[in-house]
Amino acid sequence: MHNALLDRPAWYVVGAFLGLIVIAAFALLNERVGVVGGFSDFVERATGRRPALGWKAWFAIGIVGGALVFRLLAGGATVGHGHHFSWLTRALGSGGGLAAGAILLVAGVLIGFGAKTASGCTSGNGLGGCSAGSPASFVATGTFMAVAIAVSFLLRAVT
């Protein structure tokens, strides 16, 4: 069980499951999946903009729970190798934890602000919006992917 979960399944299996979740969200709730909308629900609830959490907040809570169940069943996390989280923590070295945390915080601000402005993230625009055939989601998805690819190559060149 442990090994089966720590090895990635075939891409078409995972892709089909994710597509089925998009379909199930419509079949059950008539809603488009999205995660930044769930985080937004928490912010709106905390700032008094909404009286109760919306379904996307519960969806986000479910993601946390699903990943916890996965970790318990798999016996380990599927994130990070050794003490490192990503290229960033490797580039900054063992003494750069605080700087890495600060950079991740700023990256998070860009992700939250950008995704809200574009009305969706990789899930909301990429999966939900593109599955729905929304031209705005196709444009947003193409844009954030192109920008992320360009910035990744730039970062690799300068680090």
Next chain:
Amino acid sequence: MNRVRLASVVLGGGFGFILSWAHFVDPDQIRRMLLFQEPYMWEMFAVAVGVGFVGLRVMRRLGLRSLLTGEPVRWSVAKPQRRHLVGATIFGVGWAVSDVCPGPVAAQLGQGVIWSLPLLAGIGIGIALYFRREQAPGPRTKRAARRRPASAAAPVALPASNPD
């Protein structure tokens, strides 16, 4: 817990489990994707969108109704606007620097990854800044308000926060 909340948690649970199993939560995998070092994530994404695209149209063609709301399965689409380009550009920079997006951040939290905490805090701040900016009158609105008497000032129309 009502049925909608329960269904949302179950759907999210499946999503978090699959993201974890596919290693979509691992920043190194996302970096390899963005640097075209392996096709796995691109292939997975294409299949997910393909299955969703076909499945939604089949449901709509069959006239199916949502199980919990009873509404016919349907959706609206939006035309691209400047904000989609601007927002996606900002999002893309944050995604490339962190190699993590909102779904995987939540899954990392579930897996007990401590690095998800600054990302989560940042996303919360970013969303709060979005609402702050949304409420603030823009330069044109300020100029127009100065030209108009106070009694004639119309309320600023806010864009829908999540039409997609």
